[in-house]
Amino acid sequence: xxxxxxxxxxxxSDLVSQLEQALLTLEQDMGNPELVDSIFRIMHSLKGGGxxxxxxxxxxxxxxxxxxxxxxxxxxxxVTREMLDITFESADHISSMLNDDGSKxxxxxxxxxxxxxxxxxxxxxxSMSVVTVGDSVEVKPGLASYYVKVKPxxxxxxxxxxxxxxxxxxxxxxxxxVNIFYSNIPDFESxxxxxxxxxxxxxLATESDIxxxxxVFIFVEDDCEIVxxxxxxxxxxxxxxxxxxxxxxxxxPFDLEKITxxxxxxxxxxxxxxxTAQAAAAKEDxxxxxxxxxxxxxxxxxxxxxxxxxxxxxNLVSELITTQAGLNLYADRAKNAELTRIAEGLExxxxxxxxxxxxxxxxxxxxxxxxxxxxxxxxxREVGKEIEFEARGAEVELDKxxxxxxxxPLMHILRNSVDHGIETAAERKAAGKSPTGKITLSAxxxxxxxxxxxxxxxxxxxxxxxxxxxxxxxxxxxxxQMSDKEAIDLIFMPGxxxxxxxxxxxxxxxxxxxxxxxVSDIRGTVSVSSELGEGTTITISLPLxxxxxxxxxxRIADVDYIIPLSVIDTIFAVEHEKIVxxxxxxxxxxxxxxxxxxxxxxxxxxxxxxxxxxxIMVKYEDRKIGIVVDNITGEYQAVLKPLGKLYRNQDIxxxxxxxGDGTVALVLxxxxxxxxxxxxxxx
Amino acid sequence: MEQETTGSYISFVxxxxxxxxxxxxxxxxLQLVQITKVPTAPDYMKxxxxxRGTVLPxxxxxxxxxxxxxxxxxxTVILVLNVEIDGEIVNAGILVDxxxxxxxxxxxxxxxxxxxxxxxxSKFIEGIFKMNDEKFVMLLDIDKVxxxxxxxxxxxxxxxxxxxQAETIE
Amino acid sequence: xxxxxxxxxxxxxxxxxxxxxLQTAGFEVYAAxxxxxxxxxxxxxxxxxxxxxxxxxxxxxxxxxxxxxxxAGYNRVPILFLTTESQLAKKIEAKDAGAxxxxxxxxxxxxxxxxxxxxxx
Numbered sequence: 006x007x008x009x010x011x012x013x014x015x016x017x018s019d020l021v022s023q024l025e026q027a028l029l030t031l032e033q034d035m036g037n038p039e040l041v042d043s044i045f046r047i048m049h050s051l052k053g054g055g056x057x058x059x060x061x062x063x064x065x066x067x068x069x070x071x072x073x074x075x076x077x078x079x080x081x082x083x084v085t086r087e088m089l090d091i092t093f094e095s096a097d098h099i100s101s102m103l104n105d106d107g108s109k110x111x112x113x114x115x116x117x118x119x120x121x122x123x124x125x126x127x128x129x130x131x132s133m134s135v136v137t138v139g140d141s142v143e144v145k146p147g148l149a150s151y152y153v154k155v156k157p158x159x160x161x162x163x164x165x166x167x168x169x170x171x172x173x174x175x176x177x178x179x180x181x182x183v184n185i186f187y188s189n190i191p192d193f194e195s196x197x198x199x200x201x202x203x204x205x206x207x208x209l210a211t212e213s214d215i216x217x218x219x220x221v222f223i224f225v226e227d228d229c230e231i232v233x234x235x236x237x238x239x240x241x242x243x244x245x246x247x248x249x250x251x252x253x254x255x256x257x258p259f260d261l262e263k264i265t266x267x268x269x270x271x272x273x274x275x276x277x278x279x280x281t282a283q284a285a286a287a288k289e290d291x292x293x294x295x296x297x298x299x300x301x302x303x304x305x306x307x308x309x310x311x312x313x314x315x316x317x318x319x320n321l322v323s324e325l326i327t328t329q330a331g332l333n334l335y336a337d338r339a340k341n342a343e344l345t346r347i348a349e350g351l352e353x354x355x356x357x358x359x360x361x362x363x364x365x366x367x368x369x370x371x372x373x374x375x376x377x378x379x380x381x382x383x384x385x386r387e388v389g390k391e392i393e394f395e396a397r398g399a400e401v402e403l404d405k406x407x408x409x410x411x412x413x414p415l416m417h418i419l420r421n422s423v424d425h426g427i428e429t430a431a432e433r434k435a436a437g438k439s440p441t442g443k444i445t446l447s448a449x450x451x452x453x454x455x456x457x458x459x460x461x462x463x464x465x466x467x468x469x470x471x472x473x474x475x476x477x478x479x480x481x482x483x484x485x486q487m488s489d490k491e492a493i494d495l496i497f498m499p500g501x502x503x504x505x506x507x508x509x510x511x512x513x514x515x516x517x518x519x520x521x522x523x524v525s526d527i528r529g530t531v532s533v534s535s536e537l538g539e540g541t542t543i544t545i546s547l548p549l550x551x552x553x554x555x556x557x558x559x560r561i562a563d564v565d566y567i568i569p570l571s572v573i574d575t576i577f578a579v580e581h582e583k584i585v586x587x588x589x590x591x592x593x594x595x596x597x598x599x600x601x602x603x604x605x606x607x608x609x610x611x612x613x614x615x616x617x618x619x620x621i622m623v624k625y626e627d628r629k630i631g632i633v634v635d636n637i638t639g640e641y642q643a644v645l646k647p648l649g650k651l652y653r654n655q656d657i658x659x660x661x662x663x664x665g666d667g668t669v670a671l672v673l674x675x676x677x678x679x680x681x682x683x684x685x686x687x688x
Numbered sequence: 689m690e691q692e693t694t695g696s697y698i699s700f701v702x703x704x705x706x707x708x709x710x711x712x713x714x715x716x717x718l719q720l721v722q723i724t725k726v727p728t729a730p731d732y733m734k735x736x737x738x739x740r741g742t743v744l745p746x747x748x749x750x751x752x753x754x755x756x757x758x759x760x761x762x763x764t765v766i767l768v769l770n771v772e773i774d775g776e777i778v779n780a781g782i783l784v785d786x787x788x789x790x791x792x793x794x795x796x797x798x799x800x801x802x803x804x805x806x807x808x809x810s811k812f813i814e815g816i817f818k819m820n821d822e823k824f825v826m827l828l829d830i831d832k833v834x835x836x837x838x839x840x841x842x843x844x845x846x847x848x849x850x851x852x853q854a855e856t857i858e
Numbered sequence: 859x860x861x862x863x864x865x866x867x868x869x870x871x872x873x874x875x876x877x878x879x880l881q882t883a884g885f886e887v888y889a890a891x892x893x894x895x896x897x898x899x900x901x902x903x904x905x906x907x908x909x910x911x912x913x914x915x916x917x918x919x920x921x922x923x924x925x926x927x928x929x930a931g932y933n934r935v936p937i938l939f940l941t942t943e944s945q946l947a948k949k950i951e952a953k954d955a956g957a958x959x960x961x962x963x964x965x966x967x968x969x970x971x972x973x974x975x976x977x978x979x
Contacts, residue, residue, distance in 0.1 A: 009871055009874050009875050009878070012870055012871035012874065013871045016869065016871055049942060052964065053942070053963050053964025054871065054964065056964045056966070057875060057964045057965065057966065058871070058875070162934065163927075163933075163934070163956070164927070164936075164937070164953075164956045164957060164958050165934055165935055165936030165937055165956075165958040165977060166936065166958050166959075166977065167936075167977065167978075170975070170976060170977065170978075170979055171976065173979075174975070174976060199934065221976075223959070224958055224959030224960070224976060224977070227953065323741075324741055327741060564724055564725060564727075565724075604727075607727075608727030608728065609727065610727070646741075646742060646743045647743065648726065648736065648743060648745070649736075649743060649744075649745050649778055649779075649780075650773050650774070650776065650778050651733065651745040651747075651773070651778070651780060651834070652726055652729060652733070652736075652745060654728075654729070655726055655727075655728050655729050657727075657728065658726065660743075661724070661736055661743045663738045663741060663743070667721075667738050668722055668724060668738065669724040669735075669736050669737060669738050669743060670724070671724065671726060671736075681728075
């Protein structure tokens with residue numbers, strides 16, 4: 006559009022010169038109607054072009070002047086000295102708007118305010134009502150029903166009108182029924198090519214007002230008989246009992262009288278009902294004018310609720326989900342289609358209720374970010390480093406209890422970044438980096454997980470140094486073979502600190518092992534990646550909510566287990582024989598070697614395994630690892646219950662869930678299962 | 689006059705012996721239901737059951753006392769208790785061969801626990817009471833049975849490889 | 859097949875914005891600077907709609923409308939003329955000459971397309 010705008014600017018400059026010329030002449034011949042006309046037309050062109058090419062400021066401003074000169078044209082105002090002065094100044098003003106490159110916008114605005122008030126003074130002085138700038142506010146008439154008769158004159162098509170398009174447009178305004186009348190079509194011999202003989206009746210229910218309906222026929226007002234009648238407020242098609250009167254039929258007109266009277270009766274009834282209800286309501290809240298007024302004035306967008314109430318709501322929802330599972334089970338067994346249908350319908354509602362209820366407990370991470378920003382600022386000053394803190398995805402929401410649980414570990418991580426990660430300004434300069442370090446906290450959703458990553462562009466971790474330290478501290482054997490990644494992972498071992506000197510910020514006791522444990526407490530995992538000299542990223546993955554998970558219900562011997570769907574990649578059926586004969590717990594499936602864990606063995610479950618078993622491929626870091634179970638029952642929405650303090654050592658189970666038949670299933674944390682049953686060098 | 693306190697106790701049978709627990713710590717008595725075993729847990733931790741929508745751990749207290757594992761019989765019941773573990777009140781169920789009766793005793797009638805050489809770990813016993821039928825009932829300090837030290841001491845036989853390794857490294 | 863529209867206006871900026879709007883909406887567009895150029899352009903071409911300004915040098919809009927209505931092959935082509943709100947007298951004159959409808963200046967693309975949809979589809 007740039008091109009159009011440029012052309013408009015040229016044209017507008019011409020118009021301004023024309024305006025100046027006309028003004029000079031008008032000054033000599035005040036009240037010359039032709040000059041007034043041409044000034045009006047110039048304003049009109051500027052207004053139109055401005056509006057069309059995106060110069061709204063010009064359009065708005067000239068609109069006022071146009072109004073002023075229109076009043077002069079209508080002899081309601083007289084040309085005065087002040088008016089001419091204003092117009093001369095307006096010409097300058099318009100020129101400067103046209104030439105403004107943005108540097109003078111403020112100045113122009115001020116100038117315009119002064120000019121506007123002078124124009125207002127002239128218009129007010131005459132106590133004329135002024136049309137306000139812009140379109141007048143459209144008042145929605147609400148839904149109403151209309152009768153429209155369209156009977157074109159025979160010649161209507163001669164100037165290129167296609168009446169069918171108009172009927173189409175009319176019908177497009179809302180809900181409509183159309184009667185077509187063919188009775189005027191003459192014998193074939195006397196039929197004149199492209200004369201029009203048919204006509205239409207339309208019943209239309211629309212939110213458009215009567216003017217909008219008239220607008221459809223604006224080009225053909227003089228070319229046809231148009232009758233538009235309002236039948237009733239509301240949509241007559243929705244009125245009970247009126248339907249038979251609205252059937253389409255050729256050559257039989259709508260019975261308007263009947264439609265109108267029936268519509269009126271129905272409406273009177275509705276009105277009476279509403280009034281009765283209102284009267285009853287009014288009686289109730291008499292004297293509560295204050296409250297009524299308040300209710301009208303403000304729609305409340307949110308309320309505060311005590312967290313105990315939310316907890317209790319959550320508990321009820323959890324119980325509902327469990328009870329629902331019982332109903333589903335019963336419906337399945339009963340083999341009663343109707344019962345199954347009802348159970349499914351109820352399940353759908355329960356699910357939605359669950360989602361809504363759980364969304365209530367979600368709090369944006371932003372809640373923490375404010376604190377972290379402050380923390381990083383204060384800490385970086387304390388250690389004399391320049392650090393910029395950026396938070397991305399602060400709108401990501403987490404369960405209230407997760408927000409509480411994640412705060413402390415994140416604080417430790419940030420402290421570590423400030424203290425160990427980011428170098429001093431001098432060190433950074435020497436390394437060719439910007440003297441200001443940067444710590445970024447980013448949060449985002451990934452499946453049913455929320456990922457929170459803290460990245461710094463500091464010195465990164467030295468795997469060799471970590472390894473040496475770990476050996477020094479007796480955490481690993483001196484001859485232990487490990488990759489760089491494995492070495493870096495050693496920071497999660499208890500009592501690990503790579504800092505040369507212990508500072509008061511992150512000395513001993515706030516090591517990464519604490520972070521890891523705290524994150525585990527809320528069913529999260531933490532990982533680290535680091536590039537020497539480039540920086541470090543600590544990534545925390547958290548479940549979206551703590552208490553309900555979508556899982557796969559599986560069975561081993563007589564015990565049910567649940568594996569979260571979020572970790573499941575694929576499931577294969579395998580012969581027990583193949584498992585027995587596999588070497589070192591690695592199985593070949595479709596040409597790929599997968600390590601696997603045979604839970605019957607790991608759990609020391611006595612008894613014979615079935616001939617065919619299921620191997621569930623679960624995601625573990627960047628690998629897929631098999632978990633072998635007896636069989637798969639199906640997907641299950643599990644309400645997670647804690648196993649309790651007594652089973653705190655059994656952390657391979659993130660909890661338990663009560664099944665529809667009242668028995669308890671154990672929820673497997675596959676990550677921990679794999680960690681627990683793996684010796685260091687296995688993977 | 690010295691202040692006499694009375695307490696209500698419920699008595700139950702483990703093997704041949706009678707035990708009693710203060711009723712303040714007993715929530716209810718449940719008929720045996722299906723117990724879901726939790727793999728990798730010590731054997732005396734029998735598993736979990738569904739108690740009105742919550743998960744209740746079940747302990748075979750006979751094994752804790754060094755007796756033969758419980759055999760489920762007609763009279764076998766679960767006593768649901770609230771116990772204090774590390775300052776936190778939690779619910780847990782214990783399997784007992786049968787419950788007997790609820791009775792009141794005066795504190796003065798409680799005898800001190802047996803000394804060294806007793807069949808049972810005396811630290812779990814807060815006292816002994818002689819019933820009217822001349823039977824001795826051991827009054828259990830159930831919180832001690834569930835204390836952390838005890839749980840650590842009674843550490844599982846199915847020890848995880850990870851923790852084993854940690855030990856070798858240290 | 860794309861409908862063909864002839865736009866006749868002496869203002870280059872109007873021509874271009876109409877051209878741009880219509881091409882974006884999928885029409886094929888011819889443009890002429892006045893009635894005379896329009897007549898030359900018509901010359902046997904299939905045109906589905908003519909949009910014309912009324913005030914133009916050489917041959918104005920009214921003359922063009924009359925010419926089109928008198929020419930076999932074009933006499934039923936819809937014609938929309940561009941006008942301002944104030945030119946009511948001109949509106950009647952143009953309708954009498956055979957115009958199908960009109961478009962009020964200034965217009966935004968949506969308004970232009972709405973007017974067009976009243977006469978061709």
